[in-house]
Amino acid sequence: MDLSLWQYQFRIIMLGDSTVGKSSLLKRYTEDVFLESINQTVGVDFYVHFLEVEPGVRIKLQFWDTAGQERFRSVTRSYYRNSVGGLLVFDLGNRASFEHVQDWHAEVRERVQPHTVLFVLVGHKSDREADGERVVGREEAERLAGQLGAPYVEASSKTGQSVAEAFELLTRRVYQGLRSGEVQMREGWDGIKCSAPRAMQLRPSQQATPSKENKSCAC
Ligand SMILES: Nc1nc2c(ncn2[C@@H]2O[C@H](COP(=O)(O)OP(=O)(O)OP(=O)(O)O)[C@@H](O)[C@H]2O)c(=O)[nH]1
Numbered sequence: 001m002d003l004s005l006w007q008y009q010f011r012i013i014m015l016g017d018s019t020v021g022k023s024s025l026l027k028r029y030t031e032d033v034f035l036e037s038i039n040q041t042v043g044v045d046f047y048v049h050f051l052e053v054e055p056g057v058r059i060k061l062q063f064w065d066t067a068g069q070e071r072f073r074s075v076t077r078s079y080y081r082n083s084v085g086g087l088l089v090f091d092l093g094n095r096a097s098f099e100h101v102q103d104w105h106a107e108v109r110e111r112v113q114p115h116t117v118l119f120v121l122v123g124h125k126s127d128r129e130a131d132g133e134r135v136v137g138r139e140e141a142e143r144l145a146g147q148l149g150a151p152y153v154e155a156s157s158k159t160g161q162s163v164a165e166a167f168e169l170l171t172r173r174v175y176q177g178l179r180s181g182e183v184q185m186r187e188g189w190d191g192i193k194c195s196a197p198r199a200m201q202l203r204p205s206q207q208a209t210p211s212k213e214n215k216s217c218a219c
């Protein structure tokens with residue numbers, strides 16, 4: 001498979017308190033590994049992954065893995081504006097990380113104006129439930145997700161449970177948002193980019209009748 005072929009690039013930002021497992025989620029999703037001992041993120045790290053959202057439509061996902069620690073906030077904030085998707089992560093065994101989700105959400109929403117960011121809420125480290133370490137219930141997490149207008153997924157990077165589901169849900173949500181006009185490509189904003197020539201290589205039928213989203217490509 002030629003990974004250089006993609007039609008859309010989505011920039012996705014990882015959000016949540018330090019130690020909730022943002023980097024671990026990305027490592028599991030992009031490399032299928034889990035590390036008990038993993039370095040704290042310093043500033044922002046960068047990951048890439050490709051996903052086919054429907055036959056012939058390949059998305060390049062560019063992930064910005066932000067440091068949850070407050071001392072890096074001035075650096076991480078500068079990445080909010082050019083994101084189209086956000087994975088809001090909390091630890092099911094850490095009440096404070098759940099209570100801070102609304103702050104992360106509000107801060108990103110405020111800074112990304114006038115653009116739109118679509119979110120998925122992730123209750124992470126679901127494997128800890130087996131050890132009686134869950135302190136956030138599914139119902140209250142679903143309630144919060146409802147208030148934020150985001151789907152909710154419980155996942156574990158340790159076991160791999162629902163990790164791909166969380167990322168794919170967010171990617172499909174952005175893709176649907178793009179098709180429906182909920183999110184739009186704009187000059188001077190890097191949340192979404194497109195690669196029209198490659199789209200034509202992948203879907204020759206679109207050369208004759210370009211789809212709505214290809215027509216609006218700025219590239
Ligand atoms: N039990 C369990 N532990 C996890 C899971 N995911 C991550 N961890 C552990 O949680 C700790 C923190 O994980 P990180 O991925 O570094 O957390 P982070 O959110 O990236 O932290 P910052 O970079 O400081 O913002 C590490 O010790 C991981 O091994 C999981 O699904 N289950």
Ligand SMILES: [Mg+2]
Pocket residue numbers: 022023024039040041065066067068
């Ligand atoms: Mg990290």
